[in-house]
Amino acid sequence: MESYSNLAKALEKYPSLIDLFIYKELVKGSPEHLYEASLHLIRAGGKRLRPIITLAVARMLGGQEAESKALPLAVATEVFHTFTLIHDDIMDQDEMRRGVKTVHKVWGEPVAILAGDLLFGLSYKSILLARQRGLSDKQIRMAVEALTEASIRVSQGQAYDMRFEEEEEVDYHDYLNMIYLKTGALIETSAKLGGIAANAPMPIIERLGEYGAFVGIAFQIRDDILGVYGDPKKTGKPVFNDLRRGKKTILVLYALKHSHGEDREILARILKGNVEDEELLRRAADIIKETGALDYAIKLAQTYSQNAISIIEDIESSGLVEDQTHANILKELARFSIEREK
Amino acid sequence: MESYSNLAKALEKYPSLIDLFIYKELVKGSPEHLYEASLHLIRAGGKRLRPIITLAVARMLGGQEAESKALPLAVATEVFHTFTLIHDDIMDQDEMRRGVKTVHKVWGEPVAILAGDLLFGLSYKSILLARQRGLSDKQIRMAVEALTEASIRVSQGQAYDMRFEEEEEVDYHDYLNMIYLKTGALIETSAKLGGIAANAPMPIIERLGEYGAFVGIAFQIRDDILGVYGDPKKTGKPVFNDLRRGKKTILVLYALKHSHGEDREILARILKGNVEDEELLRRAADIIKETGALDYAIKLAQTYSQNAISIIEDIESSGLVEDQTHANILKELARFSIEREK
Numbered sequence: 171m172e173s174y175s176n177l178a179k180a181l182e183k184y185p186s187l188i189d190l191f192i193y194k195e196l197v198k199g200s201p202e203h204l205y206e207a208s209l210h211l212i213r214a215g216g217k218r219l220r221p222i223i224t225l226a227v228a229r230m231l232g233g234q235e236a237e238s239k240a241l242p243l244a245v246a247t248e249v250f251h252t253f254t255l256i257h258d259d260i261m262d263q264d265e266m267r268r269g270v271k272t273v274h275k276v277w278g279e280p281v282a283i284l285a286g287d288l289l290f291g292l293s294y295k296s297i298l299l300a301r302q303r304g305l306s307d308k309q310i311r312m313a314v315e316a317l318t319e320a321s322i323r324v325s326q327g328q329a330y331d332m333r334f335e336e337e338e339e340v341d342y343h344d345y346l347n348m349i350y351l352k353t354g355a356l357i358e359t360s361a362k363l364g365g366i367a368a369n370a371p372m373p374i375i376e377r378l379g380e381y382g383a384f385v386g387i388a389f390q391i392r393d394d395i396l397g398v399y400g401d402p403k404k405t406g407k408p409v410f411n412d413l414r415r416g417k418k419t420i421l422v423l424y425a426l427k428h429s430h431g432e433d434r435e436i437l438a439r440i441l442k443g444n445v446e447d448e449e450l451l452r453r454a455a456d457i458i459k460e461t462g463a464l465d466y467a468i469k470l471a472q473t474y475s476q477n478a479i480s481i482i483e484d485i486e487s488s489g490l491v492e493d494q495t496h497a498n499i500l501k502e503l504a505r506f507s508i509e510r511e512k
Numbered sequence: 513m514e515s516y517s518n519l520a521k522a523l524e525k526y527p528s529l530i531d532l533f534i535y536k537e538l539v540k541g542s543p544e545h546l547y548e549a550s551l552h553l554i555r556a557g558g559k560r561l562r563p564i565i566t567l568a569v570a571r572m573l574g575g576q577e578a579e580s581k582a583l584p585l586a587v588a589t590e591v592f593h594t595f596t597l598i599h600d601d602i603m604d605q606d607e608m609r610r611g612v613k614t615v616h617k618v619w620g621e622p623v624a625i626l627a628g629d630l631l632f633g634l635s636y637k638s639i640l641l642a643r644q645r646g647l648s649d650k651q652i653r654m655a656v657e658a659l660t661e662a663s664i665r666v667s668q669g670q671a672y673d674m675r676f677e678e679e680e681e682v683d684y685h686d687y688l689n690m691i692y693l694k695t696g697a698l699i700e701t702s703a704k705l706g707g708i709a710a711n712a713p714m715p716i717i718e719r720l721g722e723y724g725a726f727v728g729i730a731f732q733i734r735d736d737i738l739g740v741y742g743d744p745k746k747t748g749k750p751v752f753n754d755l756r757r758g759k760k761t762i763l764v765l766y767a768l769k770h771s772h773g774e775d776r777e778i779l780a781r782i783l784k785g786n787v788e789d790e791e792l793l794r795r796a797a798d799i800i801k802e803t804g805a806l807d808y809a810i811k812l813a814q815t816y817s818q819n820a821i822s823i824i825e826d827i828e829s830s831g832l833v834e835d836q837t838h839a840n841i842l843k844e845l846a847r848f849s850i851e852r853e854k
Binding site for chain 2: 199200201203204257260261262279280281283284286287288290291292294295297298301306307308310311314315317318321322325326328329330332333
């Protein structure tokens, strides 16, 4: 993390702030089992990427005061994100997440559905709590708008994702749009919320949203690359993990579109899932390189990451940056999103 | 409906307004199957009780202008209500609702979970659309607060309801609290939203909330009474329907608490569910009368209904009523909630 010295400090400082607010101010009530289920994945860990972006943006533009105002908005994004994880795990019938059993595996599906619903409502509650820290009605309304836009897009994205799993061939442009909806839109909102808390001008808030969307998409493309070419020692996942599971990723979808004959048949076989033949997996990984899919994905992620960095640089040039350290954090994060090994 | 002449007119006028807004302004987008699933229960019918209350309250206090401003808020309550129905049907594994198959029976559980989540987000979107009709940021913030309070309580209420189903004995006071959370809280919000749209003073908005909560609880108690003593020709449900299903209602819970020996054993047997012996069902219905449970429930519902009516009368006395017809609608609705036969 040497070249991410500012980011490393943010990753150290912010999570405890975020978690304290969640436990002390927001997610408490009865019946107990519902609140326990709601807190389960939050307690299990996670990078807190979304709220960190909100806090860093607010601090960059408005210093400590804006950061303090932004905390409930930051928490809203994390609580909302947790709701989507709980419901996604039910839909995908996943059994493990963040090293623990998923919520529906511990409490059953009905309580898990409800725990997600409760967190959805609590994410709005968190925004409303920002009023106590001095947010105006207009800022609250703007924050509610940003969260609501994300909520609709995340539902749309998950619907496309599930639909794509059932389809034989998916255009990789449609896949990219799905990634934006499912992952990019909420990170877009996270960045906007920081701007809203700092009372930034509307065009700046919009550009911050783009920063968030770009970082989110870059993160997801890097995820796809690590899913095939990642070092198992670093990712903690088996080699060729996503190929083995037949997961539709930007790599396979691009390669499928640009391959023919036997190569294409091999990829189609991979997409059917459950391939355990190491030879075949290795061959598929080679085809992905040969078709230019890996290069395409790497360049695409670089473009998104660079665009995100340029947005922060533009804001620096505009003279709106009050705290340079936190502008650096946001730039490092954009770089980290495509350089990370896990 | 003779003695409900004002209410009858509202039931004729409002639903088409509400539905038009839902179809034309709110619930549209892609992927198509997600939006189809989201609209399924809305298309299947329903009384539109919640949005009618919002609209009638707004009209009572602020005339046609307030009614128009209130429409998106009214729609928010109906869309939110539909989300809870979709998720509840999954949790309870119900197969039919409003005469059609439930959403998860048609599209599967993953899409049904997502359709509910989408409607949850769209209910906030609807509130935000009220800005185009002239609602201020403060009014939007108050409306978001009211909806958020309801959303948290409805989740809590459903969690208690499911927990109670597993418990042998439930105190009927706890049951009443559950009814408030699960049903009363959203109707409370519906009434408040009408007051918010009409820019009513805060204490009036609070009293309107009480009106809504009281009507909601009275409605639910009447539901419990009709579930045992309702005329099958009118309710469309088999005689002793709730006894047959072993449903925990205010009647059985009160009777259980106030019975002994053999009577108590019969009720305990009923609560285990699946009793088909007509003789036993009839005996249980008699015990409920003998313990005073039926009288208790009738009087309790009457009290709630009367309290709701008194609130509207108080508002009339305060001189804030601009449209008397719509005050009458709200009073008729409170009376209807305990007199209805289906």
